[in-house]
Amino acid sequence: MSSSRPATGGGRIIAVAPERVVRWLNGFIGRHGPSAIEQTLDGITLTAADGSVAACALPLDERFEAEVEPEELVEAFVERAETERVVAVVILRKGAFAIGVFRGAKLLASKVDTTYVQGRTAAGGWSQQRYARRREKQAAIALKKATEACVRVLAPFVGEIEAVVGAGDKRGIAEMLTEKRLAALGDRLLPLSMDVGEPRLNTLKDTPRQFRAVHIHLTEPEPEPEPVPDAGDAEGRAARGD
Template identity: 45%
Template sequence: MPDRVLDIPPERLPGWLAGFAHRHGPTHHEAGPDAVVVRAADGAVASCAVPFPPLTVDDGAPYGGLLVHAALDRRVGVLLVRRGGYAAGLFEGPRLIASKVGSRHVQGRTAAGGQSQQRFARRREKQAREAFEAAADVAARVLVPHLGELDAIVTGGDRAAVEAVLADRRLAGLRELAVGASLAVPDPKLAVLKDTPARFRAVRIALSEPAPQAAPRP
């Protein structure tokens, strides 16, 4: 198990790897399509997950080409959905160039029983369905017109809600471009949407370091 898992922005990755070598001694790496594993002289290991895989390995480039690959300004669509809230955004690298954020009221759960609970459940289901339809409409307006330009789709929020939205037949092309794990986000506001590149562009590094040696007794 790694000691720590770090998310390093692509702009900081060269400096972080240089610091890793400075702290742990000379390094060598093994590059593959999904990860670049960097091993240091003292036994420390930094396993770097490739963002937007696969990496086309270039043995003549630093770290197999990971630095160049991570720094590319990709065109990425982001779809965030939670019950009652949704956001769709089009990013060029870290820059948001088109977006739409909205919300629909969906009632919370109730402790009522019997017929009241059944009526409530039907009303809540209808509200959720309408919210998901509104989210699909926004995704269709903001993202689908750029489908031919997109490198990937990143999703976030409630997994079941995202799946319900992407089930809309208009969004079939977006489903095929979805990559990575769904981002855990609070209610999708514009500020939340704008913060997503810091996460989907980052290189996730599983870091294992040797235990410090105890000082010899006098």
């Protein structure tokens, strides 16, 4: 299954599961004609006979380390895209967290929990300040609890984790990774945006669909307008009912 959204500057961004990339590329060539292919830093770009362009990026900010022969580019790209990498996922939102370690789409370890954090209040004056101090204290306790859970789940895999993907409170997640037992993971946190719901186990299990996806920026030429019949020809007369 793939998803699509408008791209900044035109075209669409299509997210395709790595296992379906070959099928998608074959469909692109079938719809738009033979394509020239070139290697880019983060993937490949196909330019079709009709001017359509499909710029395909490897998942998880992966990069090609060396030049690949043109006839081997698609195979090399798909092989890299399908590689089952070990990825940590941290979802943090208002006292709730979901933390997991995946190999490919398989969840190896996880922890999901919730700590009460008071919502903002409309009260004014002294009461508002008291509520704010209470809320800050509760938020600090919740973050500490999430950090300890993060250590328990991620620390055994620190040597294997190749990337960390966060969702929700990005600032809180970055702070969690400053904990000395997780410091090695700080530079593996990717600026990848994921659209996720509340931190739940089902939410966590669904994240590979996003972080493993190949993102394709598809641009297609505007269709040429149909010619307007000349007023003096037969089609023009028919259009006017003459």
